[in-house]
Amino acid sequence: MLYDDNKYDISESDFEESEAVMDIRCLTPPYPVKCLPYAYASKQWLPTFVNKARKFKEMKGILINTVVELEPYALKFLSSYCETPPPYPVGPLLQLENGVGVGDSKDEKQSEILGWLDKQPNRSVVFLCFGSMGGFREEQAREIAIALERTGHRFLWSLCRASPNIFKEFPRQFTNLEEVLPEGFFDRTKERGKVIGWAPQVDVLANPAVGGFFTHGG
Known part of the structure; x- marks a missing residue:
C-alpha cells in the first residue's frame, strides 16, 4: 500500500489545488490527487480507512455489486492480486422497494x-x-x-x-x-x-x- 510504503504524502491544505497524480494498481490512468475524497487527505480520518482496507486480508472473499462486463479491469486486478481475497461479482442488485410507509x-x-x-x-x-x-x-x-x-x-x-x-x-x-x-x-x-x-x-x-x-x- 502507498500508505505503508510512506508514498502517500497528501496534506489537507494543498490536495485540492494539487496537479500531482498517483499510480494506483487497479486503475488504468493515473489518479489526480485533487479528485480524492476529503477523508483520504484528512490526518484524522485516513487511518480509519487504511485499517478498514487491511481487514480485506482477513476475508475469504469479497461480494461486489457489479458484473464483469461493467468493470473487467478492476475485477481482473482483484483476482490477480495475491494480498486480497477473490472477488465475486453478484450484481446488479437493486433495492426496488424504498421502504416508505403510507402516511409518511x-x-x-x-x-x-x-x-x-x-x-x-x-x-x-x-x-x-x-x-x-x-x-x-x-x-x-x-x-x-x-x-x-x-x-x-x-x-x-x-x-x-x-x-x-x-x-x-x-x-x-x-x-x-x-x-x-x-x-x-x-x-x-x-x-x-x-x-x-x-x-x-x-x-x-x-x-x-x-x-x-x-x-x-x-
Missing part, C-alpha cells in the same frame, strides 16, 4: 414528485441527484441553476446545501431557495422544472419521463 411525510413528497413526472413527455426530463452526501455552496447552486435555465430542457433537481463538516452532519435542504437561486428562476422555469430536496431515486429513474441522469457517480 416522504410518501407525500414521493407522490408529488412522481405525479409531476407523470405529466412530462417520455425521456424529456434530466434528473439531477448527488446522493445523501452531495451538497452545494450557494454560489455553486446558482451556477447550476443558470445552466439548467439556459439549456431549455425539463429538469428535476434534488438540491441540498453543503455541510460545514460532512463527518458530523449530512447536507440538508436550503432554508429559502428563493434567496439562493437567481432572481425569477422559479417563475421562468415553472413550466418545465422542479427543485426538490429528498428524492425517491429508484422510482424517479424508473419513470419513463426521465431521459438523463446527472449524478456524482457514487
Whole structure:
C-alpha cells in the first residue's frame, strides 16, 4: 500500500489545488490527487480507512455489486492480486422497494414528485441527484441553476446545501431557495422544472419521463 510504503504524502491544505497524480494498481490512468475524497487527505480520518482496507486480508472473499462486463479491469486486478481475497461479482442488485410507509411525510413528497413526472413527455426530463452526501455552496447552486435555465430542457433537481463538516452532519435542504437561486428562476422555469430536496431515486429513474441522469457517480 502507498500508505505503508510512506508514498502517500497528501496534506489537507494543498490536495485540492494539487496537479500531482498517483499510480494506483487497479486503475488504468493515473489518479489526480485533487479528485480524492476529503477523508483520504484528512490526518484524522485516513487511518480509519487504511485499517478498514487491511481487514480485506482477513476475508475469504469479497461480494461486489457489479458484473464483469461493467468493470473487467478492476475485477481482473482483484483476482490477480495475491494480498486480497477473490472477488465475486453478484450484481446488479437493486433495492426496488424504498421502504416508505403510507402516511409518511416522504410518501407525500414521493407522490408529488412522481405525479409531476407523470405529466412530462417520455425521456424529456434530466434528473439531477448527488446522493445523501452531495451538497452545494450557494454560489455553486446558482451556477447550476443558470445552466439548467439556459439549456431549455425539463429538469428535476434534488438540491441540498453543503455541510460545514460532512463527518458530523449530512447536507440538508436550503432554508429559502428563493434567496439562493437567481432572481425569477422559479417563475421562468415553472413550466418545465422542479427543485426538490429528498428524492425517491429508484422510482424517479424508473419513470419513463426521465431521459438523463446527472449524478456524482457514487
